[in-house]
Amino acid sequence: MTDIKIKITDRDGVLHEIDAPTDMNMNLMEVVRSYELAPEGTIGICGGMAMCASCQCYVLSDTELPEMSDDEEAMLSEAFNVKDNSRLGCQLHISEDMEGLEVALAPEEL
C-alpha cells in the first residue's frame, strides 16, 4: 500500500491532513467522500464525469497536476465561484506525484 499525504480544507475552513491511497484508482473527489469531509449528496453529484462542479476545489500548493481535459475546462467555465486555481476533484487521479498536495473545497452551489 502506498499512501500520499494531502491537506484538504473543508467548506467550513477546517484543515484535514489525510492519507490518500495511490493504488485504489481513486480521484480527489472520492478521497474527500471516503473521509466524509463534505456531506454525502453535496459532492460528486454526477458521479465523477466532470458534468457538475460539486467537487470543485482550489489548488493551494504548487504541486504539478495533470492538464485539464476539454470536459473539465468546459465545466469550470460554467461553474460558479471559479478562480484561476480551480480544478474538479473528480478529474484529479491520485498519484504519487501529488504528495503534499494542498486544496480547499469550493463552496457548495446553492
Next chain:
Amino acid sequence: MIKTDILIIGAGPTGLFAVFEAGLLKLKCHLIDALPQAGGQCSEIYPKKPIYDIPGFPEVLAGDLVDNLMEQIKSFQPGFTLGERAETIKKLDDGTFIVTTNKGTEHHAPVVAIAGGLGSFEPRKPLLDNLKKFEDNGIAYMIKDPEVYRDKKVVIAGGGDSALDWSIFLADVASQVTLVHRRNEFRGALDSVEKVQELKNQGKLNLITPAEIIALNGDDTLESVLIRKISDAKEEQVLEVDNFIPLFGLSPKLGPIGDWGLEIEKNAIKVDTFDYQTNIPGIYAIGDVNTYPGKLKLILCGFHEATLMCQSAFQKIHPDKKYVMKYTTVGGVNGFDGTKKEAPKAVVKKIE
C-alpha cells in the same frame, strides 16, 4: 384527478423499471417528473455515456437504456406527468395519498414510490446581487413562451447547447440578442456552434466572450447588466436589456420532498431494506434517493429495490389476495393493452 395504483415520483431508470414489476402484478403506475422527458439523469446528464454494469449488457448508452426501458414497460401503459415537480403530499383518512405538483396537478394513489434520484433538476443560478428581485421581472431560467421576447433586447449567458439553441432561436424573435460566455469555446452540437458563428458574422447576434455578467441594474424591472471581459484589461460595459436568461444547466435538489416528514439522512431518504418503505407507511423510496446501511447508488440496485417495493405494494393494495411470484418465462407478460408476450411452445413430435 389522476388515479393510479402506484404513484412513482421520478421517471429515471428505477422508476421506469418499477412500472414493469408493478405491471406483472397487474398494478397500474403513473410517473411524475420535473424534467420534460423520461429517463432522469440518464437522459438529462449523460445520454451518450456508456454504462458497463447493467447485468446482461456488456455496454449500453444511458440514452439507449432509457429507450429500452420505455419499450419494456410500454404494454403496461404508464401515465406521465412531465415537466412538473411533486410539491405536496396529503394522507387521506383511508390511508391513500394525494400528491400535488407545482402546477396544481393532483394524483391519487394508495402507494407512493419516490424514485427521485438526486432530486428534481433545478436551473443553476448565477451568484449575483438582486437576482431574486429581478426573477420574473426580466430574468428567467427557462424559456416557456418565446413570444415574451418579441422585439425585446435579450442577453443570454452560458456556453452549452441550450444557450446556443436559444440564442439562435431568439435571433429571429428579439430585437437584439447578446450571448455572453466565459470562454471563447462553446460546448454544443457542431451545427449549433456554426450557426451562432454565422449569425454573428451577419451581425444578427452580438457575441461577447470571454466575459461574464457581474451586476444587474434596474428599479423594479431589469434595465441593464454589467458585463466584464475576462482578459488582461478588465474592461467593463453596461448593456441595456429587457431580459436576461442565464442558461447554466440544471442541478438536482431534493426539494419539497425533503419537507414531507420523511426521515432524511445524508440528503437521502431512510428506508427499511425489507421492502424499501420509509418511516411513513405507504410511501416507499427506491434508487439513488434512498439510503440504508450498505447502500450503493447503482442502477442495478435500483432495479432490485423497485422489484421488492412492488411486492410489498401489492400486499398493501390487496391485503386479502393470495399471490406467489411468477417467472416471466412461465407467465409471460400480459400487457394492459391486451398484448401478450410469452415463450413459444415447444414442439412435441414423435420421431419415427
